[in-house]
Amino acid sequence: MGMTMTQKILAAHAGLSAVKAGDLIEAKLDIVLGNDVTTPVAVDVFDKAGFTRVFDKDKIAIVLDHYTPCKDIKSAELCKTAREFAKRFDITHFYDVGAVGIEHALLPEKGIVGPGDCIIGADSHTCTYGALGAFSTGVGSTDMAAGMATGENWFKVPSAIKVVLKGKLQPFVSGKDVILHLIGMIGVDGALYKSLEFVGEGVSALTMDDRFSIANMAIEAGAKNGIFPVDEQTMAYVKDRFTRPVRVFEADADAEYEREVIIDLDTLKPTVALPHLPSNTKTVDEVKGMPIDQVVIGSCTNGRIGDLRAAAAILKGKKVAKGVRCIVIPATEEVYLQSIKEGLTQIFIEAGCAVSTPTCGPCLGGHMGCMAAGERAVATTNRNFVGRMGHVKSEVILASPAVAAASAVAGAIASPYDMEV
Numbered sequence: 001m002g003m004t005m006t007q008k009i010l011a012a013h014a015g016l017s018a019v020k021a022g023d024l025i026e027a028k029l030d031i032v033l034g035n036d037v038t039t040p041v042a043v044d045v046f047d048k049a050g051f052t053r054v055f056d057k058d059k060i061a062i063v064l065d066h067y068t069p070c071k072d073i074k075s076a077e078l079c080k081t082a083r084e085f086a087k088r089f090d091i092t093h094f095y096d097v098g099a100v101g102i103e104h105a106l107l108p109e110k111g112i113v114g115p116g117d118c119i120i121g122a123d124s125h126t127c128t129y130g131a132l133g134a135f136s137t138g139v140g141s142t143d144m145a146a147g148m149a150t151g152e153n154w155f156k157v158p159s160a161i162k163v164v165l166k167g168k169l170q171p172f173v174s175g176k177d178v179i180l181h182l183i184g185m186i187g188v189d190g191a192l193y194k195s196l197e198f199v200g201e202g203v204s205a206l207t208m209d210d211r212f213s214i215a216n217m218a219i220e221a222g223a224k225n226g227i228f229p230v231d232e233q234t235m236a237y238v239k240d241r242f243t244r245p246v247r248v249f250e251a252d253a254d255a256e257y258e259r260e261v262i263i264d265l266d267t268l269k270p271t272v273a274l275p276h277l278p279s280n281t282k283t284v285d286e287v288k289g290m291p292i293d294q295v296v297i298g299s300c301t302n303g304r305i306g307d308l309r310a311a312a313a314i315l316k317g318k319k320v321a322k323g324v325r326c327i328v329i330p331a332t333e334e335v336y337l338q339s340i341k342e343g344l345t346q347i348f349i350e351a352g353c354a355v356s357t358p359t360c361g362p363c364l365g366g367h368m369g370c371m372a373a374g375e376r377a378v379a380t381t382n383r384n385f386v387g388r389m390g391h392v393k394s395e396v397i398l399a400s401p402a403v404a405a406a407s408a409v410a411g412a413i414a415s416p417y418d419m420e421v
Helices: 005-014 039-048 073-088 103-109 124-132 141-150 175-186 201-205 208-221 232-238 305-315 333-341 344-351 401-410
Strands: 024-028 031-035 060-063 093-095 118-121 135-138 152-156 159-166 194-199 225-227 259-264 271-273 281-283 294-297 325-328 376-379 395-398
Touching: 005 024, 005 118, 005 135, 005 194, 005 225, 031 039, 031 103, 031 141, 039 073, 039 141, 060 073, 060 103, 103 124, 103 208, 103 333, 118 124, 118 141, 124 135, 124 208, 124 225, 124 232, 135 225, 141 152, 159 175, 159 201, 175 208, 175 259, 175 271, 175 281, 194 208, 208 225, 208 232, 208 305, 294 305, 294 401, 305 333, 305 344, 305 401, 325 344, 333 344, 376 401
Parallel strands: 031 060, 031 118, 060 093, 118 135, 159 194, 159 259, 194 225, 294 325, 294 376, 376 395
Antiparallel strands: 024 152, 271 281, 271 395
16 A cells, blocks of 8 residues: 555655554654744753753754743743753754744745655644645644754654645635635544645645645644645745755555545635634625624734735725724734835735734734633634633634735624625
């Protein structure tokens, strides 16, 4: 029996000719990632274990993005611990305030991760890099510590679900709608410890921003990872970014999949996930008019330049509804600068939005947009669990940038098709 893309990458990094679902392996790592929340815990484990050096200072990335610029003394202490560790071992890929970005947008942008890589990160949305044809998955801080010291990690080889994409997306429909639709179909545990492998002629119709958004939320279906084939778009993206050799792995024709899911992109409509699960999906038309208090456009799911362009196209010449707060957060400094150059930032500010330096802040209820009891937000983030963005009696509705922007103008959940663009 042949192997899937994920299985081939894991086999190569384990030095094996073949692996199968359920095998326990030790694989060499190309990148180990941590942030300001998870790195301090990993540092504590690292030191208590008696490690005195890292396996490769060029293969560790530490990104201070969750509570930065630091919101309080506790967050400042966490960042201090991460900074001191990075300085102690001269970590090459260390990113702090002023040069930082949301980690899962920053690493691909900087060329730190690329096709064929095996990556772990002490953050659940590390699965984002599957958009580049890499195996990437979230781990705990203990595994991060071990990975930094040894350059290896153990894995149980996942089985796979084949997601066949047909057709192409219609105007105002994006990768966010694709992944919300999929999670609505299979549930938040529908791919538990499995690889979501996206294939089909519809893949070529997706932008890289679409693919990053889809791979980012694979974990919301319980998946170990999400992965896309490497094609011309992938290669164009990594050109002049990724300096290590590109390794392309393709699934065998006789690769084994647990199930196959077919999605016709032509028929997809703008989709939202209502509280309190990403699987609680409805089309926008089914829930239009539900009042909101806040809109957040950004995050590791939807803070890239394509996302900001989609939001700005809706907001141009309009105003955010009275009584609604709209927060726009470019995912990286490069995205922020590009937004300024293209006039998008001016559009946001003139519409009445608050524009922030890159941060994960509101996504996890950290800062820059926490909600009070009884408030409801439409957000381009990836989770809408109870209390995710503040008070346990607040609500989060997940949506694409186009839907979020339309909702900001309407003061309620709205369809981008109802806006003059």
